[in-house]
Amino acid sequence: QVQLVESGGGSVQAGGSLRLSCAASEYTRNIQFMGWFRQAPGKEREGVATVGSDGISSYADSVRGRFTISQDNAKNTLYLQMNSLKPEDTAMYYCAATNPGRWLSWPERLRAGSFGYWGQGTQVTASS
Numbered sequence: 001q002v003q004l005v006e007s008g009g010g011s012v013q014a015g016g017s018l019r020l021s022c023a024a025s026e027y028t029r030n031i032q033f034m035g036w037f038r039q040a041p042g043k044e045r046e047g048v049a050t051v052g053s054d055g056i057s058s059y060a061d062s063v064r065g066r067f068t069i070s071q072d073n074a075k076n077t078l079y080l081q082m083n084s085l086k087p088e089d090t091a092m093y094y095c096a097a098t099n100p101g102r103w104l105s106w107p108e109r110l111r112a113g114s115f116g117y118w119g120q121g122t123q124v125t126a127s128s
Helices: 106-110
Strands: 004-007 010-013 019-022 033-039 046-052 055-059 067-072 078-080 091-096 122-127
Touching: 004 091, 019 033, 019 091, 019 122, 033 067, 033 078, 046 067, 046 078, 046 106, 055 067, 055 106, 067 106
Parallel strands: 010 122
Antiparallel strands: 004 019, 019 078, 033 046, 033 091, 046 055, 067 078, 091 122
């Protein structure tokens, strides 16, 4: 069972930065993809950024150029550096991982339904 714990959320002014962290349990072998999703009140959960074991990252158009996903395999930790935050980035941010061994096609890499493990979420608020 993979366990994911997010941290680093908070409240910032628009234009500010935050870095989210996701600590994964040691049982992450054969996990091919990890990523970040977000959900604002009244909206569906949407993909923000994901990274595969092939080292290739995928980003939502709304965050490309402002957010950067990275991982430290030695620490089993996934990061999301968020710069130039906008009020529309305000949401609960979730860390996610695919089921062991599952490979994703390009269209699947930002779909919430492609991921089987989820953290509890961390709130990000950017105010104008």
